[in-house]
Amino acid sequence: VYDTCKSLHSAFSELYFIFTHLSGYERYKSSLHVFVCLLGLVVLCHSQCFFEELEVKDPNNPPKGCVDKDGKLHDFDSAWVRDCMDCSCTREGLSCCSKIPDANTVDVPEECELVVNEKACSVKVVMKSDNEKECSPV
Known part of the structure; x- marks a missing residue:
């Protein structure tokens, strides 16, 4: 997620540089595009999601699926x-x-803390004074 947000931030910085060097009507037309890019950056980074567009390098030999960060090929319409x-x-x-x-x-209320279990991919909110007792987020 961090790398995706960092890449989007770099792209936004480049767009901002271009935007600041435009004038008049060009700047007005471009402002909407810059706003949409910024909004996408904020939403993506806060939601902890990323999307990698499928690259078609050879139209005669299209990809058979998506390749994850470990290099594993996943079929279209699959989930993991x-x-x-x-x-x-x-x-x-x-x-x-x-x-x-x-x-x-x-x-999280002041008297509580967020406990992450990365093995189970779960989170729970517990009392700081007794991490066996759960408490509810406000």
């Missing part, structure tokens, strides 16, 4: 879980979202 990420492959590309929420996106 790897490193607590729900992933799926479509003819458009590879999409993955974290099954574990970011601690910064969950409101």
Whole structure:
């Protein structure tokens, strides 16, 4: 997720540079595109998801699926879980979202803490004073 957000941030920075060097009507027309890119960056990075568009290098030999970060080929219309990420492959590309929420996106009462179990890909909110007692996020 971090690498995806970092790449999108770099792309946005380049768009912003181009945008600032335009003038008048060109700047007005481009402002919507910059806004949409920024919005996509914010949504993607906060939702802990990423999408990699499928690359067609040779139209005579189209891809047979999506290749994950480990180099494994997954068939179209397949889904799997790897490193607590729900992933799926479509003819458009590879999409993955974290099954574990970011601690910064969950409101946890002061007396509670977020406990992550990466083996089970689960999260629970427990009392700081007794991590056996669950408490509810506000």
